[in-house]
Amino acid sequence: MATKICELCLSPDLGGLELYMMRASHYLDEECIRVINEKGKLKGYFEGTTERYFTLRRRNVLFSWLSARALARIIDDEAIDVIHLHWTKDLPLAIMVKLLSKRKPRVVQSRHMTMTRFKNDFYHRYLYKNMDRMLAVTEQVKGQIEKFVPSEICPKVEVLYIGAEQPSIITKEERKARREQLGLGDSFTVGIVGRIEPAKGQYLVIDAVEKLLSLGIDARALIVGQAMSEEYLKTLKDDVTNRQLDNQILFTGFTREAQTLMQLCDVMVLATKNETFGLVLIEAMMCGVCVVASDSGGPLEIIDDGVNGLLFKTFDSDDLSDKLALLQRDTALRENFAIAGNQKAMDMFESRKQFSGLKRSLRGEVA
Helix, strand or coil: CCCCEEEEECCCCCCHHHHHHHHHHHHHHHHEEEEEECCCCCHHHHCCCCCCEEEECCCCHHHHHHHHHHHHHHHHHCCCCEEEECCHHHHHHHHHHHHHCCCCCEEEEEECCCCCCCCCCHHHHHHHHCCCEEEECCHHHHHHHHHHCCCCCCCEEEECCCCECCCCCCCHHHHHHHHHHHCCCCCEEEEEECCECHHHCHHHHHHHHHHHHHCCCCEEEEEECCECCHHHHHHHHHHHHHCCCCCCEEEEECCCCHHHHHCCCCEEEECCCCCCCCHHHHHHHHCCCEEEEECCCHHHHCCCECCCEEEECCCCHHHHHHHHHHHHHCHHHHHHHHHHHHHHHHHHCEHHHHHHHHHHHHCCCCC
16 A cells, blocks of 8 residues: 655745655655645645645644644545655644644654754654654755754654756757847856845855956856845845946846756856755756855765866855856866766756655655
8 A cells, every 4th residue: 555645845935945845746646645835835836736735824833733633634534644844844733743643644854954953952852752754855964963863862864865857958049049038148157046145145146257257257147036035136236236237147036947047057056155955056967057066065965076066165256256267268177067967966866766765765664
């Protein structure tokens, strides 16, 4: 008999964590149901599809038992064996449901974020002793879990990287046409994809492009993603205008064709201070684009520096511009990194391989 799974994510936002939940549910398909925030951005991805989903209201702690009761009924009615959650704020709800439900489903969490403090108080001890398994997205996160969760209550922890889908590769003709359409022409184009907020480091790419221009390099930046704060976005755009970089910096806003835009770039950058994983790097590598990333966090498990990409000193736009200038000058090096990066991404991070591992873990099987 197949294991029935509840993919749970009540996050109101739409980023890598939420999209991973959506993709996992696509892979599991008939073996799972989806439970999402009734007002969250994920809802738009399931509306009008044949995929079965339920919505819940995200309540404060005082009234969360109402959501727990509603979800427990769904779990029992759907004969669910496993609750698989992604957003850490859903953990108390999942444990409450486990206790309320007649099915007593196993609780498995994919840990997408870093863990930075000890979980030794009564509240966290209660939560973690009632969990059944944790799936860390990197070795670094696995080490943090084992460090901060006392061994006597720590559930089984294993590493399961986030996989990426094989992209649809555009033709050289389409790439040229799209670049012309966006005003990129033959410019050396640096891309960065992600939520627009200070921690993601878009301003570092702007700094680096300005430095490249000062070296006589015709450089452009393609900044792809939704702003978390319109005020911050305005600050960035005002800064671009004040530096007279309006023709060099293009903000696309949120788009569902991020992988296509990646392919218009010569180099993709991940500039976050401490990215837990770095799915956009995997996607760019699968697109056959050279990658450069901060030398901290998840990128250290993705990029082999000088083999399939480059690492730059975190939050150091001078070092970033130096790495970009090198790649602009040495086309062969850039192409070699792109080829090696594509090979590693397909070997280690291809979506079906990782989701096969996810299915085994949710079934409670040993890898």
